[in-house]
Amino acid sequence: MRVVRHPNVPESLDGWSILHRMFRFRRRRWDALDATNRTRIAAEAVEFLQPLHEDPESDAALAQLLGHKADLMVTHYARSFDALGDIQVGFDRLALSDYLEASASYVSILELGLYDATAKIHANLRERKLKPHSQEWNDAFDELLREAGEEPRSAVRLWAKIPPRRYACFYPMDKKRGEDVNWYMLPYDERAALMVEHGKIGRTFHSLVTQVISGSIGFDDWEWGVDLYADDPLVFKKLIYEMRFDEASAKYAAFGPFYTGMQFSIEALPAFLDGRERAALLQQQLR
Numbered sequence: 001m002r003v004v005r006h007p008n009v010p011e012s013l014d015g016w017s018i019l020h021r022m023f024r025f026r027r028r029r030w031d032a033l034d035a036t037n038r039t040r041i042a043a044e045a046v047e048f049l050q051p052l053h054e055d056p057e058s059d060a061a062l063a064q065l066l067g068h069k070a071d072l073m074v075t076h077y078a079r080s081f082d083a084l085g086d087i088q089v090g091f092d093r094l095a096l097s098d099y100l101e102a103s104a105s106y107v108s109i110l111e112l113g114l115y116d117a118t119a120k121i122h123a124n125l126r127e128r129k130l131k132p133h134s135q136e137w138n139d140a141f142d143e144l145l146r147e148a149g150e151e152p153r154s155a156v157r158l159w160a161k162i163p164p165r166r167y168a169c170f171y172p173m174d175k176k177r178g179e180d181v182n183w184y185m186l187p188y189d190e191r192a193a194l195m196v197e198h199g200k201i202g203r204t205f206h207s208l209v210t211q212v213i214s215g216s217i218g219f220d221d222w223e224w225g226v227d228l229y230a231d232d233p234l235v236f237k238k239l240i241y242e243m244r245f246d247e248a249s250a251k252y253a254a255f256g257p258f259y260t261g262m263q264f265s266i267e268a269l270p271a272f273l274d275g276r277e278r279a280a281l282l283q284q285q286l287r
């Protein structure tokens, strides 16, 4: 997408369109249903969600949430907002929707921040003495950005499926824009240096947590969505606490509501709805 590249703005690589939906589950009403209807309604939902999970063009994942904010989080990945729209309508058409009440949602696009690469691109174009925002400058910019996006590591992360780890934590966040403390008024190099520090702390948790950062400026009420996935929920507490001391978070971050819970496979949806043994949920391995 051609836009005027301002040297103060870090570029990003953009991947999946993401829709998070949180629902309250009307368990007492569900339990009042007879077994035939429960089986039929649950099977219809599985039949809708499983192909979205298996399709390379999309993904869908479920998590049982803890606490009063919601009982079920449905995460959808798609290639476009249009496709997310179709998925939203399709889900709402399921008979299961009679037993769900939307309590929150979040719209974002998976992003890889490019503080480092953007600075390098601007330096490269300055060296080549291209006139800023001329046709040649724009073309060279697009070319360098495309190269960054084609790096195998980036390409994989932009279109990776929802991490199949048992514990999930989602929260939206902002970088502060206060009168005194304003991330967006910091010089580029300072922000870049803070992000390097942020990345260093993050990487000490590399194998313990899988993070998915999605940008939501212009789409939703906060600026980023943060999804964390781990095999042990304590990892979230340790990681997020540690980051609180890092300047990028300590001084500049503001957080929205946190949603925490356990992912389970789509095949295990009937077991979740019926409130069957936890073992039945786990038996269906996430993949």
Ligand code: 76R
Residues within 6 Å of the ligand: 010, 112, 113, 114, 173, 175, 195, 198, 199, 201, 202, 203, 205, 206, 207, 209, 210, 211, 213, 224, 226, 239, 240, 243, 244, 249, 253
């Ligand atoms: O993508 C990368 O791995 C490169 C380094 C990196 C960037 C650019 C990175 C690494 N993050 C980046 C960007 Mn992050 N991240 C958060 C939070 O709770 C808090 O205090 C903040 C919420 C966590 C827990 C986290 C974890 N990160 C961002 C951005 C965009 C900012 C911008 O563009 O201004 C936000 C909002 C954000 C927030 N980050 C990592 C992690 C972890 C664990 C890593 C290392 C990943 C790994 O190596 O596996």
